[in-house]
Amino acid sequence: MFLQHLLNGITIGGSYALIALGYTLVYGVLKLINFAHGEIYMIGAYLGFILISLLPAMPPFLQGSLPLFLLVVFGIAAMICSLYGFYLEKICYRPLRGAPKLTPLISALGASIFLQNFVMISMGAKDRIFPQTIGMRAISLGGVSFTPLQLTIIFSSIALMALLYWFINRTRLGTAIRATSTDPFMAALVGINVDTVISVTFMAGSFLAACAGVMIGLYYGSINFTLGYLGGIKAFTAAVLGGIGNVPGAMVGGFLLGIIEALGAGYFSSEYKDVYAFFILIAVLVFRPAGLLGKRSDERA
Amino acid sequence: MKKLLVVGLVGLAMVACTKKEGQEGAVIKIGAAGQLTGPEAVFGSDMLNGVKLAVEEWNAKGGVLGKKIELVPGDDQAEPRQAVAVANKFVTEGVVGVVGHFNSSCSIPASEVYHKAGIPQISQACTNPKLTDQGFDNVFRVCGLDDQQGKAAADFAVQKLKVKRVAIIHDKTTYGQGFAEEFKKNLGTGVEVVAFEGIAKGEKDYSPVVTKIKSANPDLVFFGGIFTEGGLLIRQYKAVGGTAPFIGGDGIMSEELLKIGGPATEGTYATFGPDTKEIPSAKGFNENYRKKYGEPGVYSVYAYDAANIILQSIQKAGAADGKKITPEIRAIDYNGALGHIQFDAKGDVKESPYVVWKVENNKFKQVK
Incomplete structure (x- = not known):
């Protein structure tokens, strides 16, 4: 039973981690909590729903191969969400750069409410049900049951994180992101286009959030326009848990949060599922204010 | 002073108008x-x-x-x-x-x-x-009423399904928890309640609670709540390898349950009034x-x-x-x-027969 809870926790934790990365990346370069990030995740889930519903209208080579089709769904949803992230920054944050710190935060909340209502009006207030495409049949192995879908989710979230890690540490653009996050002023002086770096950061974060959205949609099968609220708050918690601004921290925080929730709900009472997560958050903030992997800094909230 | 009087009069006139509209409108x-x-x-x-x-x-x-x-x-x-x-x-x-x-x-x-x-x-x-x-x-x-409904569900579980071990889940609402408690009360001594769990409404991830229920190994899982959570619970319970059927009440009697839960809802029971299509x-x-x-x-x-x-x-x-x-x-x-x-002194209907329905071939059908 312990292993089962652990597996459940890792599955949901992977999606927390993917969303948390978006918070952490943006915080790194802008020192801003992008509270509209949860809505990008929700929009990703809706895009996944729309695309998967289109399966019967797809060309036969896609209909024949489920993995290929899913790859296309993930790709398109992530691409469109990247655009959402790009324009979100351009419209809601860029004009406010240099404004007092509270101003972009309020703008973020406004963007979040706008996006939520936009989806409610365009897609309806009802729950949307995903067509059940991938295997939901449970496979049992040594007392642990899982579905092929669950494995797909775990592996793709790890693969996406590896991809991001490579992007941040091994590419020129990634180096520029790291430089900007260390000191935006100096980065600009050495010739880094800070505006481009910020746009790329938003796009990368949205890309990951969209993938998490599609995964969660597939996993739970029903989505609605309020999905981004709790998802966003949980992922934000994960980012703070690991140390906001710290990329490996967000990954660790995400998985940890998922596992704590699963074990807490499994061994004590599921009524207090959210209580465990937020209790741990408070404890970490009290004893390690910079998060588990974060470094102390005056900038941090 | 004059100004005040005018304001007062206008106010009075407005009150008079709304009152008139409310009671003797067209x-x-x-x-x-x-x-x-x-x-x-x-x-x-x-x-x-x-x-x-x-x-x-x-x-x-x-x-x-x-x-x-x-x-x-x-x-x-x-x-x-x-x-x-x-x-x-x-x-x-x-x-x-x-x-x-x-x-x-x-x-x-x-x-x-x-x-x-x-x-x-x-x-x-x-x-x-x-x-x-x-x-x-x-x-x-x-x-x-839920005391009638809870009894109908419990009687069906004990007499027809002959269950010995029951797990109970509710959504902590007035309806869900009340119904769950009535069900539990009416089970009698021959049935062991192996779990009694509340869940948070609006949540999507119920894997911890279904894992726990599965390991308690029940013959039947009771759910007091609405189809939104019910569908997810059934689906996630089957995904961790659970096999016991679910029983719920009027709150899960909706085609939406079948859509959310998918094929996993096959064989789910629900208590409700008799089929009005018949x-x-x-x-x-x-x-x-x-x-x-x-x-x-x-x-x-x-x-x-x-x-x-x-x-x-x-x-x-x-x-x-x-x-x-x-x-x-x-x-x-x-x-x-x-x-x-006809209503009784409390305002309840005098006769209210509950029957049990079952999901068969992706449709709710009254159990005869």
Whole structure:
């Protein structure tokens, strides 16, 4: 039973981690909590729903191969969400750069409410049900049951994180992101286009959030326009848990949060599922204010 | 001083105007309250369409007391706070009778507002006993009660399914938890309750609780709650390898359950009233409803009858005044689409038979 809870926790934790990365990346370069990030995740889930519903209208080579089709769904949803992230920054944050710190935060909340209502009006207030495409049949192995879908989710979230890690540490653009996050002023002086770096950061974060959205949609099968609220708050918690601004921290925080929730709900009472997560958050903030992997800094909230 | 006087006079005039509009308008207003938006919106629209049909039929015959009837919808979003706001809005708008609300947790606080204003309320779906236990003379319901429903579910589990181990899950709402406790109470001593768990409404991930339930190894899983959570629970329970069937109540009796839960819902049981698509008295209703709004939802016919009872009572009372309508509802001897309805002293229906339904081939069918 312990292993089962652990597996459940890792599955949901992977999606927390993917969303948390978006918070952490943006915080790194802008020192801003992008509270509209949860809505990008929700929009990703809706895009996944729309695309998967289109399966019967797809060309036969896609209909024949489920993995290929899913790859296309993930790709398109992530691409469109990247655009959402790009324009979100351009419209809601860029004009406010240099404004007092509270101003972009309020703008973020406004963007979040706008996006939520936009989806409610365009897609309806009802729950949307995903067509059940991938295997939901449970496979049992040594007392642990899982579905092929669950494995797909775990592996793709790890693969996406590896991809991001490579992007941040091994590419020129990634180096520029790291430089900007260390000191935006100096980065600009050495010739880094800070505006481009910020746009790329938003796009990368949205890309990951969209993938998490599609995964969660597939996993739970029903989505609605309020999905981004709790998802966003949980992922934000994960980012703070690991140390906001710290990329490996967000990954660790995400998985940890998922596992704590699963074990807490499994061994004590599921009524207090959210209580465990937020209790741990408070404890970490009290004893390690910079998060588990974060470094102390005056900038941090 | 003069200015003050003018302000005072204008104020008085406004009060006088609203009062007049409310009580002696050219129309008689009927309220219909429920979750018109949100994840459970299908229950709200089923209700609203049922009431609409009744109002349209009366208006086609010339309305009531020579006046046209106006339907005022109120969206409580399945939230108690919102329900009280809707109730207050109805009162200020001068509504003379209310059909609704759907959720017991909404109906109970709203009923206090209606009680103070003297407006009769008939709920089409609230099954929690507390609603009519409050002793309000203006509160009625046309559906059954959770103590009857809990007993029906427990009897079925013990006598027909012959279960020995039962796991119980509820959504911590007035309805869900109340129903779950009634079920538990009626199981008797021969059945062991292996788990009694509350879940958070609106959550998507129930894997911890279903894992726990699965390892308790029950013969049957009871769920007190609504289809949104029910569908996810059943689906996730089967995904961790659970095999026991689920049983729920009126809250999961919706086609939406089958969509959310998918093939995992096959074999799920639910307690509800008898099939209204089969009883002869509902034949006319079903035909007219289908023509206008498509296939009726399970609660459409209850809402339709509730609206008809209010309208008929207004006719009998001879006045669009809640205080005069209430005694007429209490004394009514009504023959409608659901069959024969009479209210007892508390405002509950005198006879309310619960039967068990089962999901077979992706459809709810009454268990004979």
